[in-house]
Amino acid sequence: MSDAAADLPPGALLLGREWLGFDETGQIALIRFQAQLSFTNRHGTIQGGFLAAMLDSATGICALAALSPDLTVVTRSLDTRFLKPARIGPITARARVIERTDREMVVQAELVDAEGITVADATARLRILAKT
Structure with missing residues (x-):
């Protein structure tokens, strides 16, 4: 894991993000989040915006783990399904890089609950940038 993957910004702290590492194939990044009572909607389930934030965070941290420490990424788009x-x-979250060029990455991720049910997924298009 790169230093960037270990650095928790405030949004990641709010989501309870925890880097778990890669699966046995070394291709799928595993990231745990803690969905809190304060994330719920009027139906008592997690509001979609928080799930989207988890997917954005997971795809970004997966991309960072695949890059050298002198590079970073920003999300250009996040196509999300609930x-x-x-x-x-x-x-x-289970996230994996599916495409990469010198300037862009495409990362897919899914969110799985404690019962093993996939609750949301997304495809993120990210721009690769030099750190400033």
Whole structure:
């Protein structure tokens, strides 16, 4: 994991982000979030904006883990689908780089709840930049 993956900005702290590492293939990054009561909507499930923020965070940290420390990424687009209601508790992201050029990356991620149900997924297009 790069130093950037270990640095928790305020948004990542709010989401309870925890880097778990890569799966046994070394291709899929695993990131855990903690969905809190304060993230719920009027139906008692996690509001979609928080799920989108988790997906944005997961795709970004996956991209950073694949880059050298002198590079960073910014999200250009995040195509998100909400599949099932998400509940309070741990939600694990599984993210993987599916395309990469010198200037751009495409990363896919899914969010899986404690019961193993995929609650949301996304494809992120990220711009690769030199750190300033």
